[in-house]
Amino acid sequence: DVPVLISEDIVISQPAKILNFLRKQKYNADYELSAKQGADTLAYIALLEEKLLPALLHTFWVEAENYCSVTKPWFASRIPFPLSLYLPGKMSREALNRILLTRGGPPLYSLTEVEAQIYRDAKECLNLLSKRLGTSQFFFGDTPTTLDAFVFGFLAPIYKVCFPRVQLQEHLKQLPNVCRFCDDILTCYFRLTVSGHSPAGQDTADANLQKLTQLVNKESNLIEKMDDNLRKSPQHPPRKLTMLKLAAGGEESSPLNRLSP
Amino acid sequence: AAEPWPENAALYQQLKEEQILLSDNASSLAVQAFLQMCNLPVQVVCRANAEYMSPSGKVPFIHVGNQVVSELGPIVQFVKAKGHSLSDGLDEVQKAEMKAYMELVNNMLLTAELYLQWCDDVTVEEITHLRYGSPYPWPLNRILSYQKQWEVRRKMKAIGWAGKTLEQVLEDVDQCCQALSQRLGTQPYFFNKQPTELDALVFGHLFTILTTQLTTDELSEKVKNYSNLTAFCRRIEQQYFEGHDKDSSATVAARPAKRSLLR
Numbered sequence: 001d002v003p004v005l006i007s008e009d010i011v012i013s014q015p016a017k018i019l020n021f022l023r024k025q026k027y028n029a030d031y032e033l034s035a036k037q038g039a040d041t042l043a044y045i046a047l048l049e050e051k052l053l054p055a056l057l058h059t060f061w062v063e064a065e066n067y068c069s070v071t072k073p074w075f076a077s078r079i080p081f082p083l084s085l086y087l088p089g090k091m092s093r094e095a096l097n098r099i100l101l102t103r104g105g106p107p108l109y110s111l112t113e114v115e116a117q118i119y120r121d122a123k124e125c126l127n128l129l130s131k132r133l134g135t136s137q138f139f140f141g142d143t144p145t146t147l148d149a150f151v152f153g154f155l156a157p158i159y160k161v162c163f164p165r166v167q168l169q170e171h172l173k174q175l176p177n178v179c180r181f182c183d184d185i186l187t188c189y190f191r192l193t194v195s196g197h198s199p200a201g202q203d204t205a206d207a208n209l210q211k212l213t214q215l216v217n218k219e220s221n222l223i224e225k226m227d228d229n230l231r232k233s234p235q236h237p238p239r240k241l242t243m244l245k246l247a248a249g250g251e252e253s254s255p256l257n258r259l260s261p
Numbered sequence: 262a263a264e265p266w267p268e269n270a271a272l273y274q275q276l277k278e279e280q281i282l283l284s285d286n287a288s289s290l291a292v293q294a295f296l297q298m299c300n301l302p303v304q305v306v307c308r309a310n311a312e313y314m315s316p317s318g319k320v321p322f323i324h325v326g327n328q329v330v331s332e333l334g335p336i337v338q339f340v341k342a343k344g345h346s347l348s349d350g351l352d353e354v355q356k357a358e359m360k361a362y363m364e365l366v367n368n369m370l371l372t373a374e375l376y377l378q379w380c381d382d383v384t385v386e387e388i389t390h391l392r393y394g395s396p397y398p399w400p401l402n403r404i405l406s407y408q409k410q411w412e413v414r415r416k417m418k419a420i421g422w423a424g425k426t427l428e429q430v431l432e433d434v435d436q437c438c439q440a441l442s443q444r445l446g447t448q449p450y451f452f453n454k455q456p457t458e459l460d461a462l463v464f465g466h467l468f469t470i471l472t473t474q475l476t477t478d479e480l481s482e483k484v485k486n487y488s489n490l491t492a493f494c495r496r497i498e499q500q501y502f503e504g505h506d507k508d509s510s511a512t513v514a515a516r517p518a519k520r521s522l523l524r
Contacts, residue, residue: 039440043361046368098419106317128357 015153019146029145037140041147044132044139047125048154054099055122056154058115059168061095066163123171129155130175137184144185152185266343270303270325272296273311279395280309283473284374289321291333291465296323297501298456299345309396337458347457355452359459362444362451366459369437370466372422373430373480379413381427383476435483438467442487449496456497463490464497 004011005018012018022028030038060071075091076084099118100111108114129151138144139151158168159182173179274289275281281289289305296303303323308314315322315331322331323339330339340346348356378389393409394402417423422430441463450456451463467490471481484490 035443036446039443040358040361042436042440043358043365043444046365047361050364050368094419101416101419128360131353132357134354 015150029143029149032143033140033145037145041145041150044129044147045150047128048150051121051125052154054103054118055168056158057095057099058118059158059163059165060161061092062099063163063165065165067092070161070163119167122168126155126168126172126175126178130178133177133181135177138181148181148185152182156182156186264326264343266301266345267326268302270301270323271306272303272321272323273306273308273314274321275311276307276309276396280392282389282392283378283469283475284371285320286473287371287374287466287469288319288333289465290469291462292321292323292336294464294497294501295333295337295347295458295461296340298347298461299340301340301345333458333462347455348452350455351452351457359452359457362441362459363462365437365440366462366466369433370470372417372420373434373437374466374470375413376417376422376425376430377427377475377480379410380417380423385410387476431479431483434480435486438484438487438490442490445489445493447489449493460493460497464494467491468494468498 002013003015003018004013005021006012007021010021012021030041033041059066061067072088072092075088079087099114103118104111104114108117133139136142138148140147155172155178158172159179163169272289272292275285293303293305311320311322312318316329317331317335319332322329323336325339328339330336348359351359378384389410390403390406394405396402397405414423425433445451450460452459467484470484471491471494473481475481
């Protein structure tokens with residue numbers, strides 16, 4: 001069950017419990033809020049879970065094109081074989097189950113009718129959030145609170161992940177204040193540029209960084225060896241050094257020149 | 262939809278004394294309160310098979326003219342199409358807030374009621390199984406009851422409530438009541454002077470919880486901790502239910518004596 005917080009010996013799952021734990025450790029983003037604003041937080045979180053979550057689950061796990069081309073490879077790449085063959089399918093079935101049990105049933109009889117209804121509800125929910133946010137930076141003024149974290153958690157995946165079928169994302173992009181809200185939090189707290197990275201892009205960036213680090217390490221190792229050789233055998237300088245005497249540059253710079261790509 | 266509200270509009274629910282359960286009673290009372298607030302007369306009709314007559318499988322449903330609409334959300338929209346609305350005076354931000362609080366009640370209070378009456382073994386044995394199928398002969402009453410229990414438990418498992426203990430559920434109810442109490446404050450209604458569908462919904466659930474006798478009093482105690490909520494219920498009851506037609510299910514429970522759900 002994710003997300004999971006492990007602190008010393010304590011293991012906590014589920015967002016609500018994690019937030020409670022943090023609050024007891026005196027980390028509280030809602031300290032400045034009035035009682036009424038605290039109540040509003042609870043109400044809006046319920047709104048997100050009832051109206052937005054089904055469509056979010058559908059976009060990620062049930063919509064066939066999205067699931068097959070993005071979600072499944074993405075998750076499977078991080079899960080060890082052979083679980084990677086089984087777990088994504090299980091999560092997909094659970095998502096569909098949840099949608100049908102909570103939102104299916106008469107008078108909606110077919111999956112397409114249920115889908116139409118949940119996307120209608122999700123778009124209405126996005127509109128409501130936009131109206132509530134208005135022109136302020138965060139939901140309760142200038143400092144972020146728990147509600148901002150929850151809303152961001154729900155909206156950022158819709159906003160940023162590049163799916164083939166994107167009706168929710170397109171609707172979200174028509175609400176400029178909500179997009180600005182997501183971008184603000186991404187730049188302030190996640191230090192990503194506004195253009196962001198797709199998951200595949202981030203992986204290649206990581207790989208490139210790794211290769212570069214290895215290259216730099218190799219080069220510095222070679223330089224150290226060169227230095228050692230120089231110190232140990234001054235009477236018999238290695239061949240390269242005879243070339244050094246003829247070269248214009250100093251001893252220190254030439255090995256680097258020879259090694260640079 | 263342009264026809265005026267007829268005189269013979271009817272609201273259907275299960276049998277009041279023997280059959281109806283906590284959650285269905287709360288939903289039915291919410292709709293009744295809403296229609297009273299809109300000044301739309303409706304007659305409450307009790308039928309054992311109300312759930313099956315309903316177009317969505319849930320009670321209550323109203324039969325108006327030649328249309329049948331069930332559940333508070335669609336009923337509010339239907340009534341709005343006929344030209345009556347309680348939330349027209351609200352601005353956009355207030356409407357968003359109202360919808361959010363209605364979802365809070367549905368998400369926490371209604372789910373907690375369903376949990377209590379279908380997943381808590383003591384309550385299930387002593388109250389629910391006896392009441393739910395009571396109009397039907399054996400073995401149909403048992404079969405219907407178990408079938409419904411299986412359905413509700415599946416849903417609880419899908420949303421993650423199956424793993425909760427009764428204490429955790431009561432904690433959630435307390436949190437929800439605290440939020441409602443803080444939002445209400447000292448105002449007469451949630452949006453100050455005029456009641457809205459949110460007031461009707463909250464009244465339906467809280468009044469039912471307060472006046473229904475279960476195996477323990479823990480649930481109603483959670484609500485009683487908040488005096489402004491109990492005052493709110495009493496105020497709405499006095500204004501909209503006392504002195505109205507005797508069929509209204511709230512008048513039976515109007516007096517402080519608890520209406521018993523036990524056989």
